[in-house]
Amino acid sequence: MDMNAFLRWLRDTVASARQSAHKQIIRFQRPGDYRRFLQDWSEVKQNDSNSASPLSLVKPIPIIRGISCPLPFIDTPGRFSEDIVIEHDRRIAVHSSPQKSSLFDKGIPWGVQQIKAPLIWGTTTGHRVKVGVIDTGVDFSHPDLRHSLSRGINLLNRSMLPHDDNGHGTHIAGTIAAANQLTGMIGVAPRSLIYPVKAFDHNGSAFVSDIILGIDWCVRNRVNVINMSFGMKTRSKALLNAVTNAHNAGVIIVASSGNDAKRRSIDYPARYASTISVGATNKLRRIAPFSNRGAYIDVYAPGDKIISAWLRGKYHEMSGTSMATSHVSGAIALLLAYKPGLSPTEIKTILKRSLVPLRGVKTRRNIGELDVTRMIQAAERL
Structure with missing residues (x-):
């Protein structure tokens, strides 16, 4: 050339x-x-x-x-x-519904309870596992996240910390790793470390190139898991290339399937085989009405009316496959702290072997909800 x-x-x-x-x-x-x-x-x-x-x-x-x-x-x-x-x-958007303010009664949110995370905190809390959250940033002053955050990176303004000006990224981070037992909430993996990667603006919108730069940064900084609570309808070969290269480097990528109630299609990048694709359930262990579903989904997790951290130390309730994805990222952090060195392929296998059947689903084979206790048992048998 x-x-x-x-x-x-x-x-x-x-x-x-x-x-x-x-x-x-x-x-x-x-x-x-x-x-x-x-x-x-x-x-x-x-x-x-x-x-x-x-x-x-x-x-x-x-x-x-x-x-x-x-x-x-x-x-x-x-x-x-x-x-x-x-x-x-192309532009790409975060996956969630409009949020509403919530008065949170301190403790363990229902989704964290439903996947049975508290039952294994005596065995693993996700200690020092690095979770990259490519999103809108994070509220560094939130009392529930103070001990759970690394510096991260702001791809929109490299001279600034990845401060959240939307709320979505803080909500995701709270479900994964909030750690304020006395006065706040507790996330799925309270001893894991969030590496916030701000690629999305205040509207929850980003360019594919910034997502790929975020993946690149996570791989270079030896992040273990990347949470991708966003998606788009069209395929990007560049994004596929980045996801595949991260997977080959041993990084686990967890991606939300989308909120269009589709039965045979999910959004990208969740549709790529090298990601773990996540659908949303509600308190009744049924697939949430808004969630995409079908053969492309690897695992379902709580995503309906999820309360988590918000800007200025507050809490908000949100629904979406975004929220389900953060439960799965937290669960993988628990698994990696318990059994370090598992490959992305091994982790997907463990998740699929440990699913709890959903209510209201006729074909039960290979379709189910995340269960952390079963996940740890399946890891022992691997």
């Missing part, structure tokens, strides 16, 4: 398309080309004294051998068509 020609094309195209540009993801087909691009790109940037240079808008995404940058809607330019793949950088 003629890297000088590609860099000239990239600079000219970005410069000429500033008004009509849309974010795009460019992936290099060959590892050597990507390494050469990074080297040449950084040299050109260093030599260019103009901070508004078009090439300053390029963001490297190492986990997929790619970059993101603003470009017009174009097909791969002919002279580079065998060397690169261009994909539109």
Whole structure:
């Protein structure tokens, strides 16, 4: 690949398309080309004294051998068509219903009780297991999360902590790892560590490229589990590439299936085989009416009317497969602290072997709800 020609094309195209540009993801087909691009790109940037240079808008995404940058809607330019793949950088949204404020009576939320997490806290509490939460950030001042948080990263503003300006990420973090036994709530794995990765804005919206950068950051920082409580309807090869590479690196990815009440389809990235896809149940152990369902779901967990941490030290009730996913991420943290070194494939096998049958489901085979006690027993038999 003629890297000088590609860099000239990239600079000219970005410069000429500033008004009509849309974010795009460019992936290099060959590892050597990507390494050469990074080297040449950084040299050109260093030599260019103009901070508004078009090439300053390029963001490297190492986990997929790619970059993101603003470009017009174009097909791969002919002279580079065998060397690169261009994909539109789509928007992706968090999976949850509108929330409402809640006066939380301290203790253990019903979902944490229903999956029987408290019954094994004498055996495992998720101690030091790293859970990456790619979401809207987290409320660092919440009393129930004070001892459960790592610094994380803010992909929207690298100079700031990943502070939550939406609430969704704080809610997810609370269900996974809240630890305030005396005056607040307790999550599924109260001794696990949340690594907040802010990729979503205050509206709960993110670009696929920022999700992939979040996955890349988690892999580099040796995170054990990634919670992905979001999804989209369309397939992204770049996102699939990132998820597959993280899975191959030994990172467990837990993803919400979506809230469209579909029976034969779920959202991406949950639909990718290298994730653990999660549907939502209610207090009656039935599939929640809003939850997607069907053969693509690996495990169901409580997701209806879930109370958890919120901004400014408060608590809110939310419903969605997002909430179900955080229960599963917490359960996997318990499992990894009990039996370190399990691979993503082994963990999915353990979860599927330990499901409790759901109510109101005619075909019971391979369909069921998370049960932490059965999960630990299945791990012992593996």
